[in-house]
Amino acid sequence: MTTAPPVPPLHAKVTVALPATRAFDFFTTSFSTWWPTDYHIGQADLAEAVVEPREGGRWYERGVDGSECDWGRVLVWEPPHRLVVTWQINGSWQYDPDPAHASEIEVRFTEDGPDQTTVEIEHRHLDRLVAGQALRDGLVEGGDWRAVLELFAKAATSQQ
Numbered sequence: 001m002t003t004a005p006p007v008p009p010l011h012a013k014v015t016v017a018l019p020a021t022r023a024f025d026f027f028t029t030s031f032s033t034w035w036p037t038d039y040h041i042g043q044a045d046l047a048e049a050v051v052e053p054r055e056g057g058r059w060y061e062r063g064v065d066g067s068e069c070d071w072g073r074v075l076v077w078e079p080p081h082r083l084v085v086t087w088q089i090n091g092s093w094q095y096d097p098d099p100a101h102a103s104e105i106e107v108r109f110t111e112d113g114p115d116q117t118t119v120e121i122e123h124r125h126l127d128r129l130v131a132g133q134a135l136r137d138g139l140v141e142g143g144d145w146r147a148v149l150e151l152f153a154k155a156a157t158s159q160q
Contacts, residue, residue, distance in 0.1 A: 007126035007133050012145035015118050016156040020111040023119060024080035026156055027107065028053060034155035036148065041093050042069035051085070053077060059085045070095050072102060083107045087123065091131020091138070103129050119152070121145045 016023050026034075032048040040046035044063025049071075052058050057074040072086035086102035088095055096102070103125040110118045123145060126132040139145070 007129075007136050009122055009124040009126065010136065010139060010144050011120070011122055012149045013118060013120045014146075014149040014153045015112065015116060016153050017115055018117055018156055018159060019080075019115055020109045020117045021080040022159065023117040023156060024083070024109045026159055027109075027119065027152060028079075028083065030155075034152045036151060039148075040069070041071070041089060041095060042067055051083075070097075072105075073099075075104065076106075081109050087129075089135070090129050091134030093135075093138070096130060101128055101130055103132065119149060121149060 018026065028051045031051050035049045037046045040061050042061050042063045044065040044067050046061055047064045048062050050058070050060055050062065052074060055074055055077045057077070058070060059072045059074060060068055060070045062068050070088065072088045074083070074085050076082055076084035084104055084106045086099065087105050088097065088099070088102045090096045090101065103123060106122045106124070108120045110120070112118055126136050129135055
């Protein structure tokens with residue numbers, strides 16, 4: 001039996017001028033206001049991206065036609081400090097319902113002062129994904145999580 005070689009995790013970090021409670025809330029409940037609309041896997045154009053606010057909740061997209069397409073599940077919901085979701089999108093950019101094939105995305109919110117928070121993402125266990133290295137390569141070529149966090153930071157600035 002051949003095992004896939006380890007695929008290195010992806011990391012990104014940004015600082016926003018919001019307290020951790022507001023940063024966490026904006027990240028999770030206003031996901032659609034900052035998530036890039038081109039980043040979807042459903043057949044229809046993206047209408048909204050949703051993170052259900054609880055452990056076991058869904059992380060999914062809703063298309064403009066009302067269709068829904070899962071991205072993963074919420075593993076850890078610890079406002080305002082930590083969120084962990086599964087990423088069940090394989091290297092062919094398709095949803096994989098098998099949780100054994102899921103990578104994980106951990107988002108940490110560390111308050112650096114009364115009105116400043118560092119937001120860090122670690123996308124790990126990419127080797128669990130079918131074609132995980134291909135997915136990692138695609139993310140890196142597209143600016144990976146750094147580009148997404150920059151969009152979040154830009155949108156969060158307008159929340160001040």
